[in-house]
Amino acid sequence: MTLSIPFDNSYARLEGPLFARLNPVPVEAPSLIAFNAPLAERLGISGEDDPDLAAYxxxxxxxxGATPIAQVYAGHQFGGFSPQLGDGRAHLLGEVVAPDGRRFDIQLKGSGPTPFSRRGDGRAWLGPVLREYIVSEAMHALGIPTTRALAAVRTGEEIIRERPLPGAILTRVASSHIRVGHFQYFAAQGDTDSLRTLFEHSRARHAPEADTPLDLLRATMKKQVDLVARWLSVGFIHGVMNTDNCTLSGETIDYGPCAFMDDYDPRRVYSSIDRFGRYAYAAQADIIVWNMAQLASALIPLETDEEAAVDAFQSEIETMPDMLRSAWLKRFAAKLGIAEPRPEDAALVGGILDLMHKGGSDFTNTFAALTDGSARDEVADRDAYADWHTRLQSRLEAETDPRSTMVAANPRVIPRNHQIEAMIQAATAGDDAPFHRLHAALADPYSSDGDNDWLKHPPAxxxxxTATFCGT
Structure with missing residues (x-):
């Protein structure tokens, strides 16, 4: 059966300098590594048996029906503003409307240079492609809003980074690729017409209830608050929370030097390019407030009374820290078995996190063990843990089914860094079996199935x- 994608490309129909039209650059000898058939079915895509999938x-x-484009946007990168970025190694093939009516982008990543490549080769090497495939699909299984992976292909070509490496291309699916940086680009250009076009498109797509720019900001804030609280609850560190990596849809995007923590440390940084800890684990809540402030600034030119708008937008941004504390408490209280948290429950959450930090406890395993009643073995200071656990048990007397709450909040397995690195090394040598094994094992992260016990082991x-790397 021939591949059939029901395209309906609304972004490519917009007027103004929002993108460049161009085709992907062909590669030498494409070969399929993986095709996500369940996701294809979800999108209404047919033809998984097409022998030309690798070519597509x-x-x-x-x-x-594809109308390939590369989007233009700007962004703050580690706090410094870059007035023009854009899809430097990606081509948005188009959009599909799934059988349930939801709209999704389909994008090739690593598909060749564009006008926004900034002297880059427009390619991706195999390691980051497989990392993003594994981690984005694992995040979906964890219930965290995310872009997803539809396919991964070897290109049959070598690309040069520090050394020659095998090339690859990821097909990524997103509710859209519209970023904070899109709005920043047109605000910086003083192009209010394109800024308004982008606003109207974004609110129709992501916040149909939003009548004003302030409404769109408020809707985006809520999504990002929920997203970051979910990240924190599973020990995830994005690594590059630049404004060009922050979406209006509230989905996790751009899995570059991302990582999941092993032992708990709120200051944990993995990204090799984050030299000062700007995007450390615990800093992510502060950074999302900063990112939303940049979105607010970019939306202000759409208001007739800009002075009044500044006050209104500032007041809205100032609500975010309380929103984040509430979302954080909701997620972490659930990890303790508390379905409806009270403000004083923050001390209980802080108590176990403090014990984990002091003792170097594994983040995922400690909360999974708490679910099973064996967390005492994960904490170094057992006397202090016993005192804390007594307080928890007293609090849980008011809960109807604390274990079910914990089971739903505490994954048993995550994509651990050392397992991802081992998988990448094997694939680089031509062995894709570890990739497929890891992908399958992460599909049900809340299960206590003993077959996946190998995933629970922290690294030797x-x-x-100690460091993860961007794939550019």
Whole structure:
């Protein structure tokens, strides 16, 4: 059966300098690594048996109805503003409207240079492609809003980074690729017409209830608050929370030097390019407030009375810290078995996190063990843990089914850094079996199935990953 993608490309129909039209650059010898058939079915895509899937998902052939574009945007990168960024190695093939009526982008990543490549080669190497495939699909299984992976393809070409490496292309699915940086670009350009076009498109797509720019800001804030609280609850560190990596849809996007914590440390940084801890684990809540303030600034030119708008937008941004504290408490109280948290429950959450930090406890395993009643074995100071656990048990007397609450909040397995690195090394040597095994094992992260016990092991000393790297 021939691949059939029901395209309906609304962004490519917009007027103004929002994108460049161009086709992906063909590659030498594409070969399919993975095709996400359940996701394809969800999107209304048929033709998983098409022998030319590798050609389609490498950009060598265009599916019928595709209108490839590269989007332009700006962004604050580690606090410094870059007035023009954009899709430097990606081509948005188009959009599909799924059988349930939801709209999704389909994008090739690593598909060749564009006008926004900034002297880059427009390609991706195999490691980051497989990392994003594994981690984004694991995040989906964890119930965290995220872009997803539809396909991964080897290009049959080598690309040069520090050394020659095998090239690859990821097909990414997103509710959209509209970022805070899109609005920043047109605000910086003084192009109010394009800014308004983008606003109207974004609110129709992501916040149909939003009548004003302030409404759109408020809707985006709520999504990002929920997203970051979910990240924190599973020990996830994005690594590059630049405004060009922050979406209006509230989905996690751009899995570059991302990582999940092993032992708990609120100051944990993995990203090799985050030298000062700007995007450390605990800093992510502050950064999302900063990012939303940048979105607010970019929306202000759409208001007739800009002076009044500044006050209104500032007041809205000032509500975010309380929103984040409430969302954080909701997620972490659930990890303790508390379905409806009270303000004083923050001390209980802080108590176990403090014990975990002081003792170097594994983040995921400690909360999973708490679910099973064996967390005492995960904490170094057992006397202090016993005192804390007594307080928890007293609090849980008011809960109707604390264990069910914990089971739903505490994953048993996560994509651990050392397992991802081992998978990448194997794939680089031509062995894709570890990739497929890891992907399958992460599909049901809340299950206590003993078959996946190998995923629960923290790294041995020689396996510890201290730095993760951007794939550009």
């Amino acid at each position: 998902f490498s950009g060598n052939r265009l599916p019928a 000393q020689h396996e510890v990953v």
